Every structure is written in C-alpha cells, then in structure tokens.
Amino acid sequence: MRLENKVAVITGAGSGIGKATAVLFSKEGAKVVIVDISKKRGQETLDMIREKEQEAIFVPTDITDSSQIKSMVAKVMETYGKIDILVNNAGLYVQGDVISTGEDQWDEIMAVNLRAAFLCCKYCISQMIKGGGGVVINVSSEAGLVAIKNQVAYNVSKSGLISLTKSIAVDFASQNIRANCVCPGTTETPLVTSALAKQADPARARRALEEIRPANRLGKPEEIAYGILYLASDESLYATGAILSIDGGYTAQ
Numbered sequence: 001m002r003l004e005n006k007v008a009v010i011t012g013a014g015s016g017i018g019k020a021t022a023v024l025f026s027k028e029g030a031k032v033v034i035v036d037i038s039k040k041r042g043q044e045t046l047d048m049i050r051e052k053e054q055e056a057i058f059v060p061t062d063i064t065d066s067s068q069i070k071s072m073v074a075k076v077m078e079t080y081g082k083i084d085i086l087v088n089n090a091g092l093y094v095q096g097d098v099i100s101t102g103e104d105q106w107d108e109i110m111a112v113n114l115r116a117a118f119l120c121c122k123y124c125i126s127q128m129i130k131g132g133g134g135v136v137i138n139v140s141s142e143a144g145l146v147a148i149k150n151q152v153a154y155n156v157s158k159s160g161l162i163s164l165t166k167s168i169a170v171d172f173a174s175q176n177i178r179a180n181c182v183c184p185g186t187t188e189t190p191l192v193t194s195a196l197a198k199q200a201d202p203a204r205a206r207r208a209l210e211e212i213r214p215a216n217r218l219g220k221p222e223e224i225a226y227g228i229l230y231l232a233s234d235e236s237l238y239a240t241g242a243i244l245s246i247d248g249g250y251t252a253q
C-alpha cells in the first residue's frame with residue numbers, strides 16, 4: 001500500500017495509461033479522482049475501481065476549460081479535503097509537419113497537452129501547499145526528448161511538459177512539492193490504435209513502430225503506470241525535476 005490515504009487526481013483516467021494508473025493507484029490505497037472529458041470512459045474506470053471495493057470518484061471535466069478545472073478541484077476538496085498527487089496524463093495526438101499542421105490543430109494539441117497541464121498545476125499545487133506538500137507527475141513522451149518525424153505539434157507539446165516539470169521542481173521544492181515526468185515510448189492504447197487505423201496498412205505501420213526500438217515491441221499501459229507509481233510514492237522522495245524514460249530503449253539509441 002504505497003499510496004495509503006493519498007488523494008490522487010489523474011487526468012485522462014478514462015483510457016489507456018491514465019486508466020491503468022488509476023487502477024494501480026487504487027490498489028495501492030489511494031483515493032483516486034478520475035478526470036476525463038468522456039463520461040462513458042470515466043464511468044468505466046470508476047466501475048472497475050469500485051468493483052474491487054476501492055475508493056474513487058469521477059469528475060467529468062474538459063481540462064481545456066479553466067472554470068471546469070476550478071470546479072473539479074473544489075469538488076475534490078469538498079470530498080477528500082486535500083490533494084496529494086496530480087498526474088497530468090490526458091493528451092491528444094496529431095500528425096503533420098509545420099506546413100501541413102493546421103492552426104486549429106496546433107492550438108488544440110497545445111490546449112490539451114500543455115496548457116491544461118499548466119492549469120491543473122496552477123489550481124492543484126496551491127491546494128497541495130496548504131496541505132503541506134505534494135507530487136506532480138507529467139506524462140510527456142519519447143517525443144518530448146527527440147523529434148519524431150511528422151508530428152511537430154505533439155513533439156513541441158511534450159517538450160514543453162518536460163520544461164514545465166523542471167520549472168515546478170525548482171520553483172516549489174522549498175514548499176515540499178516534487179515534480180517529475182515520465183516519457184513513455186509507443187504504448188498499446190486507444191490513442192495508438194486509432195492513429196494506426198488511419199494508416200494505409202495498419203499491421204505494417206505497427207511492425208514499423210515495434211522495430212525502431214531495441215525492445216522490438218510496444219509498451220503496455222501497466223508498464224508506464226508502474227513508473228508513475230514510483231514517482232508518486234515516497235520511494236522517490238529525493239527525485240524532483242527528473243525524467244523517467246520508459247520506451248523500450250528508443251531514446252537510448
């Protein structure tokens with residue numbers, strides 16, 4: 001029970017990495033706040049956790065809207081009285097270089113992947129400080145560390161998350177706030193399967209994604225969740241401003 005009685009807000013907890021993290025955190029004793037724009041997916045995660053008689057609430061939220069984030073934080077404070085852990089996980093993916101990426105696509109990716117993480121930090125960290133401290137984990141990507149071809153908006157948003165992580169680490173260490181990020185490699189989630197489905201030959205595109213990394217396979221959401229758990233727990237008390245790559249060796253090359 002590495003997170004016993006901790007209150008953990010997880011964005012994008014209705015699917016993929018966020019869902020695996022919510023389920024793992026609840027097994028480790030956390031009270032989980034599922035934040036997702038999709039009522040259906042958020043409810044599914046809530047049902048999975050409650051079936052195991054573990055503690056969670058679902059607060060449907062569009063994290064591109066700061067008023068909805070403020071209401072979500074108010075709901076968490078009313079229900080649990082504190083926030084110990086924030087996992088900024090919700091994200092969108094789009095392909096394109098600077099010429100083919102539309103202005104609206106750029107703005108949408110930045111709004112969800114980067115601005116929303118800033119907003120969640122802004123409104124959760126002030127509560128964490130009142131409670132004596134807390135931990136932020138940002139879900140960046142291998143694409144935040146190296147530029148992956150034909151996905152400029154995504155790459156830039158994920159690089160920005162790394163800088164956000166380091167900035168929070170240096171600004172708030174004296175107030176007992178830690179901030180770290182994980183950089184997953186390609187992981188089997190709906191985000192990836194829907195991107196693959198848009199390719200002319202999805203099976204071949206998937207093989208190509210596997211072959212470019214030393215581990216020669218895609219990651220599983222649970223494998224990323226374990227890294228997030230480590231950074232959320234007291235096992236990583238001396239880690240702040242750190243980047244944990246979990247990418248089958250992709251960025252080691």
Ligand SMILES: NC(=O)c1ccc[n+]([C@@H]2O[C@H](COP(=O)([O-])OP(=O)(O)OC[C@H]3O[C@@H](n4cnc5c(N)ncnc54)[C@H](O)[C@@H]3O)[C@@H](O)[C@H]2O)c1
Pocket residue numbers: 011012013014015016017018035036037038041061062063064089090091092112139140141142183184185186187188189190191192
């Ligand atoms: N899957 C991968 O290969 C991979 C690799 C590296 C990094 N990541 C990052 O991990 C994170 C999770 O990815 P995933 O693959 O699990 O994605 P996913 O698409 O399976 O799940 C993302 C969730 O975020 C929610 N969401 C989207 N916009 C939202 C909004 N405005 N407000 C609230 N919720 C919103 C969606 O409803 C969805 O449930 C993302 O930030 C992604 O960029 C994923």
